[in-house]
Amino acid sequence: MSVLVIDTSGETCAAALASDIAAGAGARILAAETLPLKRGHAEALMPQIERVLAAAGGIAGAGLEAIAVVAGPGSFTGLRVGLAAAQGLGLALSIPVIGLNAFDIVREMLSGITSAHPLLIALDSRREEPFFQAFDAAGGTLTEPLALPVAAMVARLPAGPLYLAGSAAAAVRAAVPDRNWLEARVAATLDISVAARVACAQLLGGHTLPPQPLYLRAPDVTMPQAAPAAARGQG
Amino acid sequence: MTNSNPKLDPAAPAKGPIVLGIETSCDETAAAVVDGERNILANVVLSQLDDHAPYGGVVPEVAARAHLAHLPGLVAQALEKSGCDWEDIDAVAATGGPGLIGGVIVGVMMAKGLAAARGLPFLAVNHLEGHALTPRLTDDVAFPYLLLLVSGGHCQLLIVSGPGDYTRLGTTIDDAVGEAFDKSAKLMGLSYPGGPRLEAAAAKGDASRFALPRPMIGRDDCDFSFSGLKTAVRRELEKLENPTEQDIADLSAAFQKSVGDSLVDRTRRAIRLFRQRHPEGQSLVVAGGVAANKYLRARLTALAGENGLDFVAPPIGLCTDNAAMIAWAGLEHFRRGETSGLDFAPRPRWPLDPDAEPKPGAGVKA
Numbered sequence: 001m002s003v004l005v006i007d008t009s010g011e012t013c014a015a016a017l018a019s020d021i022a023a024g025a026g027a028r029i030l031a032a033e034t035l036p037l038k039r040g041h042a043e044a045l046m047p048q049i050e051r052v053l054a055a056a057g058g059i060a061g062a063g064l065e066a067i068a069v070v071a072g073p074g075s076f077t078g079l080r081v082g083l084a085a086a087q088g089l090g091l092a093l094s095i096p097v098i099g100l101n102a103f104d105i106v107r108e109m110l111s112g113i114t115s116a117h118p119l120l121i122a123l124d125s126r127r128e129e130p131f132f133q134a135f136d137a138a139g140g141t142l143t144e145p146l147a148l149p150v151a152a153m154v155a156r157l158p159a160g161p162l163y164l165a166g167s168a169a170a171a172v173r174a175a176v177p178d179r180n181w182l183e184a185r186v187a188a189t190l191d192i193s194v195a196a197r198v199a200c201a202q203l204l205g206g207h208t209l210p211p212q213p214l215y216l217r218a219p220d221v222t223m224p225q226a227a228p229a230a231a232r233g234q235g
Numbered sequence: 236m237t238n239s240n241p242k243l244d245p246a247a248p249a250k251g252p253i254v255l256g257i258e259t260s261c262d263e264t265a266a267a268v269v270d271g272e273r274n275i276l277a278n279v280v281l282s283q284l285d286d287h288a289p290y291g292g293v294v295p296e297v298a299a300r301a302h303l304a305h306l307p308g309l310v311a312q313a314l315e316k317s318g319c320d321w322e323d324i325d326a327v328a329a330t331g332g333p334g335l336i337g338g339v340i341v342g343v344m345m346a347k348g349l350a351a352a353r354g355l356p357f358l359a360v361n362h363l364e365g366h367a368l369t370p371r372l373t374d375d376v377a378f379p380y381l382l383l384l385v386s387g388g389h390c391q392l393l394i395v396s397g398p399g400d401y402t403r404l405g406t407t408i409d410d411a412v413g414e415a416f417d418k419s420a421k422l423m424g425l426s427y428p429g430g431p432r433l434e435a436a437a438a439k440g441d442a443s444r445f446a447l448p449r450p451m452i453g454r455d456d457c458d459f460s461f462s463g464l465k466t467a468v469r470r471e472l473e474k475l476e477n478p479t480e481q482d483i484a485d486l487s488a489a490f491q492k493s494v495g496d497s498l499v500d501r502t503r504r505a506i507r508l509f510r511q512r513h514p515e516g517q518s519l520v521v522a523g524g525v526a527a528n529k530y531l532r533a534r535l536t537a538l539a540g541e542n543g544l545d546f547v548a549p550p551i552g553l554c555t556d557n558a559a560m561i562a563w564a565g566l567e568h569f570r571r572g573e574t575s576g577l578d579f580a581p582r583p584r585w586p587l588d589p590d591a592e593p594k595p596g597a598g599v600k601a
Contacts, residue, residue, distance in 0.1 A: 042340050046347045046577035059351060076296065077337060080303050084341045087307045088348020092321055213303065219296035 002030060002056055003203065004049065004067045004089070005196040008041040008082035009074025009102060014192035015045070015052045021065060024204035029193045031055035041081040049085070064095055068199035070190065071099030072214030073123060073131040073145060079213045087211055098199065098208040103133040103145055105195045106186055110165055113184045117161045118142060120153075122168035130168035131216055147216040150175040250274070252325035252569055253317075255349070256562025257310065259302040259342030260334025260362045261387070262286075262293045266309040267558035268317035268324070269566060273372055276317035278552075278559045281305050284428065291427050292417075299337030306345055313558070321353050328565025331359030331575070332582030333388070333599060339581040347577050356574040358565035363587050365560035366522040367395055369549045372563040376547050379516050381509040383502055383535065384587075386523030387413035387430070389600055390459045392505040393587060394513065395520070398567040403591035404505045405457025406601040412494060413525045414600075415461035419468045419490050423483050433487045434528050440481070440488030445471055447489045449496040457505045458594075464493055495534040502535065506542050519544045526554040 003021060007014040016032035031052045037044055056062040069086035072079045083099070090097035106121050113119065115137050123131040125147060132153045134142035143156060154176045164172060165184035173181055202208050250272035258265040262283040268276040283301045287293050314321070329346035332339050343359065350357035366384055370376040379396045390407040410418070413430055420429025425436065447467045450460045468490055475482050502519070509516055519539040525531065526548050539546035553559060568574075584599045594601035 040580070042344060043578045043580045045344070046351055050351065050577065060354065076299070077340060080299060080337065080341050081344050084303055084306070084344035085348040088310075088345040088350075089352045090348075091307055091310060092349045092352035213300070215300070219294060219300065221290055221294045221297065 001063045001065050003027070003196065003200055004053070004062070004064055005069070005100075005192060005199050006045065006049070006067070006082045006086055007070040007190050007192055007195055008045055008078045009070040009072060010078065010189055011036065011038050012189050013037040013041045013044045013048060014190070015049045016192040016196040017052050017056055017062065018196035018200050021200055021203045023200060025197045025201035027197055027200035029196055032193050032196070034189075034192050041078055045081060045085055064093060066095055066199075066203055067097045068100050068195070068203070069097065069211060070102055070105070070195060071209060071212060073102060073125065073147070073216045076213075076215060079215070083211055083213055090211075097211040098203065099211045099214070100195055100199055100202075101145060101209060101214060102190060105190050105198050106166055107135065108194045108198050109186050109191050110184050113163050113182075115139070117163055117182060118158060119163040119165065119184065120157060120172070121166040122164065122172045124167040124171075125217070127217070130171060145214055145216055154179065252566060253319060253323055254326045254328055254358075254562045254566040254569060255310070255314070255324050256360070256558040256560075256565055257306065257327075257329040257342040257346050258362070258365070258556055258558040258561045259306060259338040260330045260332070261338065261556055262298050263556040264302050264305045264309055265556065265558035266306070266313035267562045268313055268319055269372065269559055269562035271566060271570070273375065275372075275559045276319065277313040278557060279309050279313050279316065280557050281309060288427050291421065293335070295335045295337050298335055299341060302338045302341040306341060310345065310349070324353065324355060326350075326356045326358055326565060326569045326574070328358040328360050328561050328569075330362045330365065330561050331579060332362065332585040334362055334583070336581055336583045339583070343579065343581050347579075351577060356569065357577060357579070358568055358573070359575040359579045360561045360564045360568075361585050361587060362561070363389060363585070364398070365564045367393065367401070367587065368398065368564045368567055369522055369553055369560045370518070370520045370547045371567070372560065373549045373553060374547050376518050376520060379513045380518040380520050381505060381516065381544070383498065383505075383519070383521045384523045385412045385498070385521065385525035385531075387411060387417065389523065390461070391587070391601075392457045392502060394509055398564070398571065401587040403588035404508055405459065405501055406591070406594055407459040407461060407597050408594045408601070409460050409462040409596045410465065411600045412459065412461060412498070413523070415465050415494065416525070418465050422465070422469050422472055423478070423486060425483070430525070430528070434491065434530065436484045437487035437491040437530065440484030440486070442485070442488035442492040444485040445489035447471070447493045449493050449500075451497055452500045457501050457508070459497060459501055461494070464490065491528075491530055495531055498531060499534050499538050502538060503542070506538075506544065517545055518547050521546075521548045522554060524555045527551040
């Protein structure tokens with residue numbers, strides 16, 4: 001029995017195989033692979049999954065009981081690569097597919113923070129507004145995942161010292177330098193092994209998200225009179 | 236949701252190979268199951284028309300999101316309607332391009348996941364080949380045949396000699412014919428999707444009232460051009476100032492007639508070339524979304540008759556985008572022992588005839 005975990009949300013393409021749901025956060029990582037990749041996830045992902053599963057006897061031998069996929073936030077196209085592949089696998093294997101919130105993974109990756117203060121995680125969106133989620137000192141959520149201008153997000157947060165982490169942390173610190181920011185170090189890309197343990201813990205606890213993309217932003221569209229950029233075909 | 240194919244008969248015993256097909260390259264999300272005896276066991280299509288209508292055209296990111304939201308349910312539905320289990324499926328095919336890449340990626344990744352899960356071959360299908368081979372699914376047309384492929388993204392004349400074996404005789408050098416319909420309809424204030432609405436307006440119009448150009452007629456090649464015709468429509472509209480419903484109907488009819496004259500003239504030349512190269516060829520086939528236009532179908536039927544060729548156009552539901560055509564094209568390649576790797580890269584551009592010269596004005600459409 002095992003759980004396959006996939007991440008194509010950012011500038012890596014990653015897959016891991018975790019031992020079993022019953023072990024929860026203590027699940028063993030049977031195999032994992034992370035490729036640095038700016039584009040080309042659609043080509044790289046499925047052969048990578050096959051390599052990772054080969055460690056457990058291939059897709060038939062691995063005895064998959066669930067698939068977890070990073071549902072966002074992240075690159076829109078990247079999210080769809082992972083979610084479509086995961087749903088294809090889940091549909092044909094008749095096993096559940098769950099979505100993982102990237103902020104939950106970053107939180108597990110953090111080290112060296114105490115539970116004395118709230119935490120703001122800021123992830124790079126390649127746009128003006130980073131992706132944010134805030135958590136209270138006890139680990140509960142202060143906000144849902146959001147895409148907001150830095151000032152608007154910071155205005156929503158309680159007074160006092162705050163841990164700040166994530167790939168957009170430096171940008172937030174630069175935009176609002178007068179806050180009492182406490183440093184919380186974390187790698188710029190998601191750790192697929194950590195993602196796998198988060199997935200097993202959520203599956204064990206029954207607190208899972210559906211495999212639906214967390215875009216956090218509406219599509220960039222303009223109404224026809226402004227810019228009819230789109231083309232319509234008859235077939 | 237439609238499931239309107241006349242050949243659809245889930246009760247008929249399926250004959251192998253059985254292929255599951257997926258189509259997500261524009262604004263229809265579709266899944267289908269087809270067998271080697273040309274039976275369409277399931278064919279479900281979900282149009283995103285309502286998602287895009289507010290924007291007056293297909294918005295790629297909106298389309299990609301809708302494909303991901305709907306495709307898993309449609310695949311499950313197609314399989315259920317086909318009466319097949321996963322054990323019955325022999326291969327999984329998906330449109331691998333050309334098209335809006337965000338949507339193509341969704342279909343390709345879903346198909347790769349399904350194929351990998353069941354240990355099945357995966358086939359990346361050229362969307363245009365789906366249209367091109369549909370007459371073999373519906374009418375068992377023998378190779379070689381002459382194909383007029385007319386859609387929102389393409390306007391080409393091709394000799395079809397076999398799966399993957401195409402010789403382009405002519406192409407648009409600027410707009411595709413369906414694009415010309417949609418853009419002209421938009422100029423005339425007809426709502427999205429414009430092509431079918433323009434056809435409906437034209438049915439009530441007098442084509443002789445406006446003298447529109449008949450592009451490319453008499454030229455010594457088989458190419459098309461439609462951007463000048465669209466400009467002529469704009470000029471007539473400017474002269475009319477406040478066009479009445481009848482003005483729009485008459486202008487639509489004139490536009491449609493010009494397109495028909497141009498298609499007939501270009502196709503007549505192509506028939507001559509086809510005859511020289513393939514005296515055994517018997518069929519003129521029209522495929523693609525514009526083949527749903529009844530006026531143009533009638534004009535081309537007459538042309539085929541004059542030239543002693545059989546005229547074949549798939550039923551209208553199989554001219555517009557669907558997954559049965561993708562399953563069928565995949566099946567034709569699968570029967571020849573051809574499959575795609577799970578590392579297949581979705582292709583925004585994918586010409587049917589890779590040796591044909593590019594037309595800079597038409598770009599990906601040529």
